Amino acid sequence: MRALLFHPNYDPKSLSYQRMSGFPLGQLSIATYLNRHGHQVSIVDRILYSEPLDSVYERYHPDVIGISLISNMTIPDMIVIGDYFRTKNIPVIVGGTYASTVPEIILGEGKADYITIGEGEQVWLNLMNAMENGEDPRQVNGIAYRAENGDIVLTPEEPFMDLSLLGPTDFTLLPDIKAYFQPCYCYENMAYLYLSKGCTGNCAFCFNPYFHKCKRRVRPVADFLDEVEYLVKNHGLETVYFADELWGVTKSEREDFYRQMRERNLSFIWGCQTRIGVLKKEDIQEMYDNGCRWVFFGIEAPPGHLAKIANKHLPYDLVAPTLQNCRDVGMIYNISFIFNFPHETEQDLRDTVQYIQSLPTNLLSIHYFAPFEKSVLYDQVVREGLYDPPKTLEALRDGALIEKIYSSFSEVPDRDYRVIRSCFLFQDLFSRNPGTKKEKSSSFALESLKTILMNIRTMQFNQWLRGVFYSAKFTVITVSNALFFPRIRKKYGFHFQFRK
Ligand code: B12
Numbered sequence: 093m094r095a096l097l098f099h100p101n102y103d104p105k106s107l108s109y110q111r112m113s114g115f116p117l118g119q120l121s122i123a124t125y126l127n128r129h130g131h132q133v134s135i136v137d138r139i140l141y142s143e144p145l146d147s148v149y150e151r152y153h154p155d156v157i158g159i160s161l162i163s164n165m166t167i168p169d170m171i172v173i174g175d176y177f178r179t180k181n182i183p184v185i186v187g188g189t190y191a192s193t194v195p196e197i198i199l200g201e202g203k204a205d206y207i208t209i210g211e212g213e214q215v216w217l218n219l220m221n222a223m224e225n226g227e228d229p230r231q232v233n234g235i236a237y238r239a240e241n242g243d244i245v246l247t248p249e250e251p252f253m254d255l256s257l258l259g260p261t262d263f264t265l266l267p268d269i270k271a272y273f274q275p276c277y278c279y280e281n282m283a284y285l286y287l288s289k290g291c292t293g294n295c296a297f298c299f300n301p302y303f304h305k306c307k308r309r310v311r312p313v314a315d316f317l318d319e320v321e322y323l324v325k326n327h328g329l330e331t332v333y334f335a336d337e338l339w340g341v342t343k344s345e346r347e348d349f350y351r352q353m354r355e356r357n358l359s360f361i362w363g364c365q366t367r368i369g370v371l372k373k374e375d376i377q378e379m380y381d382n383g384c385r386w387v388f389f390g391i392e393a394p395p396g397h398l399a400k401i402a403n404k405h406l407p408y409d410l411v412a413p414t415l416q417n418c419r420d421v422g423m424i425y426n427i428s429f430i431f432n433f434p435h436e437t438e439q440d441l442r443d444t445v446q447y448i449q450s451l452p453t454n455l456l457s458i459h460y461f462a463p464f465e466k467s468v469l470y471d472q473v474v475r476e477g478l479y480d481p482p483k484t485l486e487a488l489r490d491g492a493l494i495e496k497i498y499s500s501f502s503e504v505p506d507r508d509y510r511v512i513r514s515c516f517l518f519q520d521l522f523s524r525n526p527g528t529k530k531e532k533s534s535s536f537a538l539e540s541l542k543t544i545l546m547n548i549r550t551m552q553f554n555q556w557l558r559g560v561f562y563s564a565k566f567t568v569i570t571v572s573n574a575l576f577f578p579r580i581r582k583k584y585g586f587h588f589q590f591r592k
């Protein structure tokens with residue numbers, strides 16, 4: 093059967109310079125798997141290309157189409173694509189992390205025939221085979237559909253697959269691989285690729301415990317390195333950002349990775365996300381020696397009752413030493429915190445500010461708590477009447493998620509959050525990274541500027557211009573918030589600490 097998998101474009105309302113396209117890894121993996129099983133699957137990226145749907149249809153004549161949804165930012169385009177193909181009586185299947193958490197709303201409005209829940213490869217294969225053989229696709233596990241009486245039915249879950257059955261992803265399915273490369277920190281030609289899926293964490297704000305069931309699975313290193321080698325040798329890939337939730341948890345896993353890299357004589361710059369408590373100083377040094385130049389740690393809350401709300405279970409005694417070890421080794425490190433947890437008080441925010449300032453910080457990411465569907469805290473804020481959950485696609489689209497402060501959650505005034513967040517951002521803008529001359533000379537400000545300029549390669553000019561405008565506005569607001577509210581800074585004990 094012929095299938096077409098879409099990477100939908102962003103809602104113009106949500107456009108900023110960051111709204112770029114990464115490799116559509118989910119669609120690539122499904123397409124690779126299906127093609128190896130005798131189907132003909134292609135990918136259409138609507139972020140990078142604006143070919144009209146009529147012409148796409150004429151070119152491919154698909155039997156079925158798939159649309160991926162990883163956030164609310166692409167809902168309008170999902171509707172446009174789905175409506176177009178449904179008028180041609182072509183079944184529409186929507187999937188991906190976000191779609192998996194809101195099947196009732198998408199199906200309730202008749203915007204898809206099937207939603208795949210969770211990992212897509214095997215479910216897609218079963219669906220395509222069923223359609224091809226004239227069987228009822230509603231017998232397939234791992235999907236949601238709308239029954240004749242209007243009920244939304246979820247079929248039994250499809251078990252996780254053995255990732256070694258996937259094989260290396262076929263990047264030749266994309267017409268212009270280089271269009272997906274971006275600058276990252278002070279490095280060029282970076283792409284997101286993944287070696288493992290899922291994580292063992294059970295954080296209350298995250299949908300991952302629902303999606304990956306607190307399980308972490310690793311692909312064969314050889315498959316991953318085949319992909320890197322192909323991209324390095326044929327397309328000039330220089331830098332890899334591991335899209336894994338939790339990179340390299342055990343020493344043996346890390347050593348196996350380094351050994352296989354060495355055996356291929358393959359060297360590239362990389363960065364990853366991992367957990368406090370996993371890495372000792374010698375491990376960080378070993379990562380650095382094998383090309384790693386940045387590590388991301390999710391801390392999210394200071395020790396105490398916010399940490400309990402987040403259910404993060406961090407070994408807090410290891411936070412400062414781990415960050416110091418990164419600094420000593422010369423590794424760039426980024427730590428993240430969440431503001432606006434349910435019932436957060438001004439004292440809590442003071443504690444968070446004090447805690448952050450007690451750490452040897454490098455880059456800092458601060459998000460506002462967003463109620464992600466199918467997370468523990470989502471259920472809590474809905475139960476407590478603090479959040480009126482969106483019930484329509486229009487309402488979902490308007491829920492700006494992590495960029496929005498939901499005032500009903502906490503006792504801290506919105507302005508205080510904005511000012512404190514801006515102060516930390518401002519501090520990052522003018523601070524230097526650890527590392528060699530190259531990393532040190534690249535401040536966050538310089539890197540952001542470079543990213544904006546480079547995006548002109550991958551965006552249409554009017555999109556890019558709007559992104560530049562958004563960034564300029566964001567910078568002006570950040571700088572004014574950081575400089576013009578000394579009383580709020582004092583209230584939370586914030587003082588600037590620029591890193592030299
Ligand atoms: C790389 C990445 C990005 C990249 C590129 C993503 C892309 N494809 O365009 C960039 C940086 C652009 C990005 C942006 C954003 N991201 Co992001 N991103 C990731 C990351 C790290 C990896 C995703 C990935 O490629 N995984 C590997 C593939 C193989 O897995 P997969 O995508 O889950 O695909 C499988 C299934 O979902 C399913 N599937 C996927 N697509 C499809 C399509 C069809 C038709 C079907 C049937 C099934 C299906 O089958 C696939 C194969 O098993 C994940 C975290 C993670 N580790 O998963 C976050 C993640 C997906 N991002 C997230 C978010 C919130 C965002 C942003 C909203 C952030 C922001 N505020 O700007 C934006 C939204 C962008 C958008 N297009 O809507 C969340 C989504 C949460 C949720 N409930 O859905 C995640 C899970 C991070 C997190 N833990 O919170 N992201």
Ligand code: SF4
Nearest residue numbers: 291293295298300337
């Ligand atoms: S926040 Fe990170 S560590 Fe926690 S469950 Fe989600 S992916 Fe895992």
